[in-house]
Amino acid sequence: MAELLRAEKLSRHFGGVKALTNVNLTVNEGEILGVIGPNGAGKSTLFNVLTGFYKPSDGKIHYKNRDITGRPVFETAKSGITRTFQNIRLFDQVSVLQNMLVGMHTQLRPKFTEILFKKPDAIPEEIRGRKDAEEVLDSFGLLDVAHITAGNLPYGKKRRLEIARAFISKPSLLLLDEPSAGMNPSETVEMMKFIKDIRDKGPTVVVIEHNMKLIMGISDRVAVLNFGEKIADGTPAEVQANHEVIEAYLGKEEE
Amino acid sequence: MKNKYKILLFMFALLIPPIIRNEYYVRIVNIFYMYSVVALSINLIVGFCGQLDMGRAAFMGLGAYCSAILTVKMGLPFIAAFLISGAFSGLIGAVLGFLCRKSAFDYLTLVTIGFNAICQIVFLNWIPVTGGVMGISRVPQPNIFGFHFDTNTRFYYLALFFLAASFIAMHRICNSRMGRAFEAIRDDSIAAEYSGINVQLYKILNFAIGSVFTGLTGALFVHYTQYASPFNYTLDESIYQLQMAILGGLGSLAGSLVGTFILVVLPEISRSFYEYRLLFVGILMVVMMLYFPNGLLGKEGVGERLIAVRLGMLGGKNSRKDSGG
Structure with missing residues (x-):
């Protein structure tokens, strides 16, 4: 699979708060990449930096073999990176x-x-x-x-419209920020199918999710963030078995 | 509106001067037509793009003075001066838009109020150019390729043409890719940016296009009244113009005409009424906010209510559901 986007040593600090530190991430063409992590792990900041909404404090972003670090949002959108938002923006x-x-x-x-x-x-x-x-x-x-x-519109349709609006711009890379937030289990299953369909129609998809069933069900690869650092990256099975990941979510086992 | 009604309305508009046959009333209608274009330009900026501009009168003044100076002091023909004034006003609008491209909502409002005050001071004090308190008098009446628009009735057709052309142009801009971008910026500028819209550029464009129309109106006005006075382009005037757009309904072009009609024509019905104009406007605005919070022809305005009533007569159930609370 060809590489679509590569982030190298990406960092973003807000004053003393290190929202992202030295994150390396590759997105391959045609895959669904899940991004998970506890609250405040830097997932949304990662999206904001990748799309140019925040300039990275350090690091580089390559997209289709071009350096797009620090480009304004409307330009990255034009070149084919688009997104949806955690709190729907229509x-x-x-x-x-x-x-x-x-x-x-x-x-x-x-x-x-x-x-x-x-x-x-x-x-x-x-x-x-x-x-x-x-x-x-x-x-x-x-x-x-x-x-x-x-x-x-009712909530569910708003979510779908937001994705449709991003989809129709014919993006190469579609970033979905918690697409199943606020949905019941059956709607979530529907959303899973929906995201797979979208990927099959063209764009590469990166999904931020808290819903483990959804993310493990659809992702080809999963990246895990914790306190702004990437702690694991691999297939869903690999990530589920990773000690650091279990620690991040459940805490350390008592000696 | 269906084409048939549009043509009927236009025919009616053509017949207004022979019907009312009163120079004074025709004059009021002329003024109404010109203010309508100002209200439309305010609607384009405030209603469609969500940029609260409170200094529109300054741009009217820029257009008016520009055209007056070009014709009186430089002897240019009306049509050239008129078009240059529009371009000049648009250019200043673009410059102001460029300076405010990053300003958040309330700051932009303050900048436009300040700009209005600056223009006012320049008109009053740059005596060699603007004539100071005396203004510029004996501005020639419009003359296009030898045809003089020297009576109220003749001018009426020029103003009607100007309004119709401006309305169609604005209507098309608002229903195009550009107008959609303006509305996207108003509703959510971040999502607009993520849709590939260069938000800053479009804000500048919006301001410039609005200013072209305001400037053209100012120019036409000064050739009609034949006198450019520094006291016509005050902040009070800007606010009154803003009220026209708000009363009619922001985001509705036809609403701007209705709002202008109410605020320009009704106070003229009798002179004694004119004295209480501001009281009348104040009460009107309060009543409007209570019953039509988005303006007369805006969302949930008169138009939509009428449709709802008609549907209610057919269906019976839907209308009662709303009025219950």
């Missing part, structure tokens, strides 16, 4: 369809003269965008709510 006041069209921002590029001198529904780029958006909404089971204001 464009609440506009329709579901419009959320999707914003997701296609980097792909639809009508000329400004076209915008001014043609009706919105006569611009070829717009027509294509709407068609694609409806197709993806359909495959995500959201077509029937396409014209509802996104803020009024």
Whole structure:
């Protein structure tokens, strides 16, 4: 498998707090990589640094053999890294369809003269965008709510819409931050299938999760963070057997 | 709105001067049309992009003075001065947008208020250029390729054309990739950035486009009143304009027209009423906030309520469910 992203000795400090220290991480093309760790282990910070939301205090990020360290978020998004958020971030006041069209921002590029001198529904780029958006909404089971204001959707659909919006930007690397947070067991099983489907359709997926059943069920590899350091990396079975991991989650056995 | 209604509305608009046949009333409608474009530009910035700008009058003033100076002191023809004023105002808007590109919401508001005050002081005190307290008088009336818009009725058609063109342009911008980017920035700028939108650039663009329209209106206005006065572009004026957009409903272009109509035309119904204008506006704003918190034509505004009532008449159940509480 070809290497898609490589983080070298990545560190991020907030004053004295070391949120990430010397993290080395590779993501291979076409895999699902799980990232786990106790609360405050630096998982979300890792996403924020990888996407350029935070500049790393130290270290380098290579993506598709290019150095993207310190690039602004919209540029990494343009080059194909996108994400969802732990606390869902949708464009609440506009329709579901419009959320999707914003997701296609980097792909639809009508000329400004076209915008001014043609009706919105006569611009070829717009027509294509709407068609694609409806197709993806359909495959995500959201077509029937396409014209509802996104803020009024029920929780589960909001989650799905957020993933759909990230998916439609045709990313090479999709980062999911706790996609099953707040879901019941049956919804979680559905989400597992859903994430696998997405991977099969194209993007490489990195998932942050607390739900062990989900992460062990779908990941090809799992990386474990604790206090900002990577303590293990391997197949789910390897990680489950790792002493340091067990220690991080359950504490040390009394002598 | 269906095409049929659009055409009917436009035909009606064409017939307004012959119907009302009163120079004074036509003049009010002209002013209403021009303020509508200002309200639209405010809606573009405040309603669509979520940047609370409280200094729109400054940009009207920039457009007005620019056009007045170009025609009176440099002898340029109206149409050239008019277009240059729009570009000039847009350029200043872009510069101000660039300076505020990182400012958070409330700070941007303060900057625009400050900018309005600065412009006011410049208009008043840069006497060789702006004429100081005296302003610039004898600004020529609009003249496009030999046709003089020298009466209220003739000017009416110019103002109508200007409003229609601005409305269509804004409507198309707001329904395009660009407008969606503005709305995305308003709703969640972080998620917008992660969708590949260059948030800072789009904020600057938004400010610049809005300022072009405000500047053009200022220019048209000064050729209509034939006088550029430094006292027309105060903070009070900016706030009054902001109220037009808010009353009609932020995020609704048609709402801006309704809001402007209420705040420009109604106070003119009688002069004695005009004295109590601000009292009237204050009460109106309070009532609006109670019953239509998002403006008359905004979300849950008059339009949506009417649709709800109609659906209620058909279905019966849905409407009662809401009104119960």
